[in-house]
Amino acid sequence: MSRPLPAGFRRTFRRELRRIAHQPRLAFMLGPFPLILMLLLSAVFAPGLPSNLPVAVVDQDGTTLSRQAVRMIDATADLAVTVRATSLAEAQDALVSGAVYAVIFIPQSMGRDLLQGNRPELVTFYNNQFLTVGGIVSRASRQAMGTFSAGVATQALVANGAVPEAAVEAVVPIPVQRSPLFNPALDYVQFLLAALMPTVLQIFITASAALTIGSDVQHPNGMARLTRIGGSSITGIAGKLAPYGLAYLLTLIFADVIIFGAFDAPFNGNIWLHGAYSAGFVLACLCLGGMLAMIAGETVGALGLTGVLTGPAFGFAGISFPRITMNTFAWIWGGLLPLTAYLQLRTDQVLRGAPIEVSLPAFGWLLAQILLYGSVLVFLVARSAQVPAKQASIA
Numbered sequence: 001m002s003r004p005l006p007a008g009f010r011r012t013f014r015r016e017l018r019r020i021a022h023q024p025r026l027a028f029m030l031g032p033f034p035l036i037l038m039l040l041l042s043a044v045f046a047p048g049l050p051s052n053l054p055v056a057v058v059d060q061d062g063t064t065l066s067r068q069a070v071r072m073i074d075a076t077a078d079l080a081v082t083v084r085a086t087s088l089a090e091a092q093d094a095l096v097s098g099a100v101y102a103v104i105f106i107p108q109s110m111g112r113d114l115l116q117g118n119r120p121e122l123v124t125f126y127n128n129q130f131l132t133v134g135g136i137v138s139r140a141s142r143q144a145m146g147t148f149s150a151g152v153a154t155q156a157l158v159a160n161g162a163v164p165e166a167a168v169e170a171v172v173p174i175p176v177q178r179s180p181l182f183n184p185a186l187d188y189v190q191f192l193l194a195a196l197m198p199t200v201l202q203i204f205i206t207a208s209a210a211l212t213i214g215s216d217v218q219h220p221n222g223m224a225r226l227t228r229i230g231g232s233s234i235t236g237i238a239g240k241l242a243p244y245g246l247a248y249l250l251t252l253i254f255a256d257v258i259i260f261g262a263f264d265a266p267f268n269g270n271i272w273l274h275g276a277y278s279a280g281f282v283l284a285c286l287c288l289g290g291m292l293a294m295i296a297g298e299t300v301g302a303l304g305l306t307g308v309l310t311g312p313a314f315g316f317a318g319i320s321f322p323r324i325t326m327n328t329f330a331w332i333w334g335g336l337l338p339l340t341a342y343l344q345l346r347t348d349q350v351l352r353g354a355p356i357e358v359s360l361p362a363f364g365w366l367l368a369q370i371l372l373y374g375s376v377l378v379f380l381v382a383r384s385a386q387v388p389a390k391q392a393s394i395a
Contacts (some may be wrong), residue, residue, distance in 0.1 A: 007231035012239025015229060016212070020243060026211070030244060034204050034251045038197055042258050045193040049077075050136055056083035056091040056100040063111035069122075072148045073104060078140035095125065102126035102137040119149075131320075182351040189263045190351060191319075195343055197255040199314045201248060202285050202339045203306070208244045209289025210306045213377075214299035216240075223384035233382040241286045249282045269349025270356055273363070277345045280366045284338035287373035294380035313339045341366040 020027050057073065059066050074081040083100055085091035091103040103125040113120040124141045128134040216222035230236020256278075259265045267274075292309070293302035315321065316334030323334055334340045344362045348354040 007229055009230065009235045009239040009242070012226070012230040012236050013242050016240050016243050019212075026208075029204065030208060030247050031251075034201060034248070035254060037200055038251065038255050038258065041193060041196055041200070042262065045188050046263075048187045048189050048263070050133070050188070051077050052080040053078060053102075053133060053137055053140075054082040054100045055079050055102045055104060055137060055141070056085050056094045057081050057104045057106065058085050058088055058091050059106045060108040061106050061110045065111040066106050069106060069110075069145065069148050073141060073144045076140050076144050078136050079144070091125075095127065101130065101133050102141065104141055187265075189259060190265050193263075194259055194265070194346065194350070195314070195317070195319045197259075198252065198281065198342055198346075199317070199339060201252060201255070202281075202313060202337070203310045204251075205244065205248045205282055205285035206289035206292070206306045206310050207303055208248070209241055209286045210293040210296075210302035211289075211299060212240060212244065213237075213290040213293035214296065214302040217293060217384060218298050223381050224386075227381065227385040233378050233385065237290065237377060237381060241290065245282050245286055248285075249279060252278055252282065265350075267350055268353030269359075273356055273359060274346075274349050277342060277349075277359075277363055277366060280363070280370060281338050281342040284341075284366055284369045284373065287370055287377055288338065290377045291373045291380070294377060294384065310337065310339075313337050316340065317343050319343060335365075336369075338366060338369055341369070 020030060055073070057070050059070060070081060070084075073079055079102075083091065083094045085094065085103070088103070088105060091100075091105075094100045095103050105123040105125065107120060107122070110120040110122065122145050124138060126134045126137045216226055219225075226236040226240060227233050230239055260267055288309075289302075289306060292305045293299070296302040296305055313334075316323075316326070316330055316337065317340045318326075318334065323331060323340070326334065341362045345359050345366070348359045348362070
């Protein structure tokens, strides 16, 4: 007959493992569910770049030049001309119904204006509620039409006797070369998928900590029992949250394996710092979830607070909208989330290959979150554990 383990980290750790094993829904939330979501997100972003987005063209010119312009639009990798409408009303119906993402309108006088050296106005109508799609359609159509008009203008100057080199210089007097840094292919795997995976994982980590701490805090002697089994509030909390931390850290590593292995995304930074802030991210989320559970005092309220705080986290993290232009409320909200510091560190190390000293402020803030949320959690657990003891002494 084996002797029971003494109070401490191992005893609390094993107790939590048994609890997880006896609750299939919790075990599913801890392991398979996040992995399935990582795989689904990977499948969605597997192409890397959106391509062949359907657009409609209204060609009221009907000349050889306008048909050549349509062919250039269709030849771009980003766009595909799927509807050739005879009127704007017909094209609008296709846009509203969702059959196309944009309508490109070619006016009747486009060919004549080009040959006369004038600047015809081609209009692109698109639904900018789809920010990503709208941006791609606008950029691709503008580039295609810019290339086409420059080619026609060059040919017109050559036909009038200009030297080809001089004609090119006249059309484009100052050539501009644009070189995107850190993500030159504009690959959505490196930009969006690498940010969405930890965003989803933050919700799971925080909710799991809130759920397990909340289940104990609901019982009158829950925190006192946790402290007694753990030997102290700190070791009790550490042993209770350790299974979740290990599971979610492995899930985060699995996400990195997908990004760096399956999608062959480059890694330009320090691998040791990457591992340190990844572990810090998981730990900060656990401390935040546990603190919210202690503040709420019960499981449902804790999960509600978790959802309110972490649900919109992606919008405050500075990936889709720069934090430097946010108002004070949004800036503070984002600063309270471990995800914000983690994504800043990830961008610095994975994409930019920044020196370690550049990442130290963000890493320091992540450590400060661990210290802040962890200290509040330990304090609330210790205070809650003392209440039953006082009540017992009074009785």
